[in-house]
Amino acid sequence: MFNERKALQMTLQALLEQRMVLRRQYVDQDKQLGADIKQILSRIREMDAQEGIEEDEYTQEVATTTEEAPDELTKRMKVRKAHVRHDYLEVAKQINSLLRETMSPMSLVELCDELKRRHAVEFASPYIGVQKSLKYLPQVKVEKDGRKLIFSLPAE
Structure with missing residues (x-):
């Protein structure tokens, strides 16, 4: 065998x-x-x-x-997105302001769409890009809803 x-x-x-x-x-x-x-x-x-x-x-x-x-x-052929260096601290500030503004939980897709639309921030891998940014935002709560990741700020 x-x-x-x-x-x-x-x-x-x-x-x-x-x-x-x-x-x-x-x-x-x-x-x-x-x-x-x-x-x-x-x-x-x-x-x-x-x-x-x-x-x-x-x-x-x-x-x-x-x-x-x-x-x-x-x-x-599968096309890879060009590697772009991001200032994750700045992206973290933008994520924080988006979550404060909406005051409702956002999915990973919604969060990335808003970052792209408002700040022209696009990650080659959205999950990794957001996770690197969240290192600077320990207050952001990350939950799973089925297969979706949901991001929110705790109620103040």
Whole structure:
């Protein structure tokens, strides 16, 4: 049993590595083909410009399809938000003022939406960003309502 499991793990690892190699190869080939197509199109445009011929529909169509293809690929890929450094003390003050202003409990989503709308504060990971800010706000009460986190200030 152990030997079979070990063999399956090794096979899985080999397949995953082969998959990564194929992906890299595909991306490299796609980039190369894109560069070749652009070079040929620019040469055709040069020749047409020398002869005084305007671009025909075919070259315009090819140019648009070469420009659209990478967009289609990038739409399928998961895009990570850019890392932004936040002043968590300042964000904590903004959270405190939001909770005081509303005087009602707010969910994580509501809190982050308000921070984004009012102060242009957007976290790559809302939970982590708010937790880092709450280190400066020990008075904020954090509760769970099912799977939601609810933030509130104690009644004064």
